[in-house]
Protein backbone atom coordinates (compact mmCIF):
# COMPACT_ATOMS: atom_id res chain seq x y z
CA UNK A 1 0.00 0.00 0.00
CA UNK A 2 1.27 3.44 -0.91
CA UNK A 3 1.26 5.73 2.08
CA UNK A 4 2.06 9.39 2.45
CA UNK A 5 5.79 8.61 2.28
CA UNK A 6 5.62 6.85 -1.11
CA UNK A 7 8.10 7.78 -3.81
CA UNK A 8 5.31 9.35 -5.84
CA UNK A 9 4.38 11.39 -2.79
CA UNK A 10 7.95 12.66 -2.46
CA UNK A 11 8.04 13.49 -6.17
CA UNK A 12 4.82 15.47 -5.93
CA UNK A 13 5.95 17.29 -2.81
CA UNK A 14 9.33 18.19 -4.29
CA UNK A 15 7.76 19.21 -7.59
CA UNK A 16 5.60 21.62 -5.66
CA UNK A 17 8.77 22.93 -3.98
CA UNK A 18 10.35 23.58 -7.38
CA UNK A 19 12.88 20.72 -7.35
CA UNK A 20 13.71 19.05 -10.63
CA UNK A 21 14.47 15.38 -11.12
CA UNK A 22 16.84 14.17 -13.78
CA UNK A 23 17.56 10.50 -14.11
CA UNK A 24 20.30 10.79 -16.76
CA UNK A 25 22.23 13.30 -18.83
CA UNK A 26 22.81 13.26 -22.56
CA UNK A 27 25.74 15.03 -24.15
CA UNK A 28 26.37 16.07 -27.73
CA UNK A 29 30.00 15.68 -28.74
CA UNK A 30 31.17 17.78 -31.66
CA UNK A 31 34.63 17.90 -33.21
CA UNK A 32 35.34 20.81 -35.54
CA UNK A 33 37.20 19.03 -38.32
CA UNK A 34 38.73 22.30 -39.54
CA UNK A 35 40.34 22.92 -36.14
CA UNK A 36 41.38 19.34 -35.30
CA UNK A 37 45.13 18.88 -35.90
CA UNK A 38 45.09 15.13 -35.32
CA UNK A 39 47.09 15.05 -32.08
CA UNK A 40 45.00 12.15 -30.66
CA UNK A 41 45.02 13.56 -27.12
CA UNK A 42 41.23 13.28 -26.83
CA UNK A 43 41.46 9.65 -27.91
CA UNK A 44 44.05 8.89 -25.22
CA UNK A 45 42.26 10.67 -22.39
CA UNK A 46 38.59 9.77 -22.95
CA UNK A 47 37.94 6.92 -20.54
CA UNK A 48 34.79 5.73 -22.31
CA UNK A 49 36.08 5.50 -25.92
CA UNK A 50 33.91 8.20 -27.45
CA UNK A 51 36.48 9.02 -30.13
CA UNK A 52 37.89 7.15 -33.05
CA UNK A 53 40.55 8.35 -35.36
CA UNK A 54 41.62 8.28 -38.96
CA UNK A 55 43.51 11.49 -39.71
CA UNK A 56 41.24 13.46 -37.40
CA UNK A 57 39.14 12.69 -34.35
CA UNK A 58 35.52 11.61 -34.72
CA UNK A 59 32.99 11.11 -31.90
CA UNK A 60 31.89 7.65 -33.00
CA UNK A 61 30.37 6.65 -29.64
CA UNK A 62 28.81 9.91 -28.36
CA UNK A 63 26.28 7.99 -26.26
CA UNK A 64 29.17 6.93 -24.00
CA UNK A 65 29.99 10.53 -23.07
CA UNK A 66 29.94 11.31 -19.33
CA UNK A 67 30.36 15.05 -19.80
CA UNK A 68 33.60 15.10 -17.79
CA UNK A 69 35.17 17.75 -20.04
CA UNK A 70 38.59 16.09 -20.13
CA UNK A 71 38.75 16.05 -23.94
CA UNK A 72 37.93 19.75 -24.10
CA UNK A 73 40.68 20.47 -21.57
CA UNK A 74 43.37 18.49 -23.43
CA UNK A 75 42.46 19.70 -26.92
CA UNK A 76 44.95 22.48 -27.67
CA UNK A 77 43.12 23.30 -30.91
CA UNK A 78 39.84 23.99 -29.08
CA UNK A 79 38.15 21.71 -31.59
CA UNK A 80 35.78 19.91 -29.20
CA UNK A 81 32.44 21.16 -28.01
CA UNK A 82 30.43 19.21 -25.42
CA UNK A 83 26.83 20.27 -25.02
CA UNK A 84 24.45 18.90 -22.40
CA UNK A 85 20.95 18.41 -23.74
Ligand code: SF4
Nearest residue numbers: 036037039040042075
Ligand atom coordinates in the same frame (compact mmCIF):
# COMPACT_ATOMS: atom_id res chain seq x y z
S1 SF4 B 1 42.56 16.62 -28.98
FE1 SF4 B 1 41.59 18.09 -30.38
S2 SF4 B 1 43.12 18.43 -32.01
FE2 SF4 B 1 43.71 16.55 -30.90
S3 SF4 B 1 42.76 14.89 -32.10
FE3 SF4 B 1 41.31 15.45 -30.45
S4 SF4 B 1 39.94 16.97 -31.40
FE4 SF4 B 1 41.75 16.79 -32.73
Ligand code: SF4
Nearest residue numbers: 046065066068069071
Ligand atom coordinates in the same frame (compact mmCIF):
# COMPACT_ATOMS: atom_id res chain seq x y z
S1 SF4 C 1 33.58 14.84 -22.01
FE1 SF4 C 1 34.71 13.12 -21.06
S2 SF4 C 1 33.50 11.31 -21.52
FE2 SF4 C 1 32.79 12.92 -22.92
S3 SF4 C 1 33.99 12.65 -24.79
FE3 SF4 C 1 35.10 14.11 -23.50
S4 SF4 C 1 36.58 12.89 -22.30
FE4 SF4 C 1 35.03 11.47 -23.16
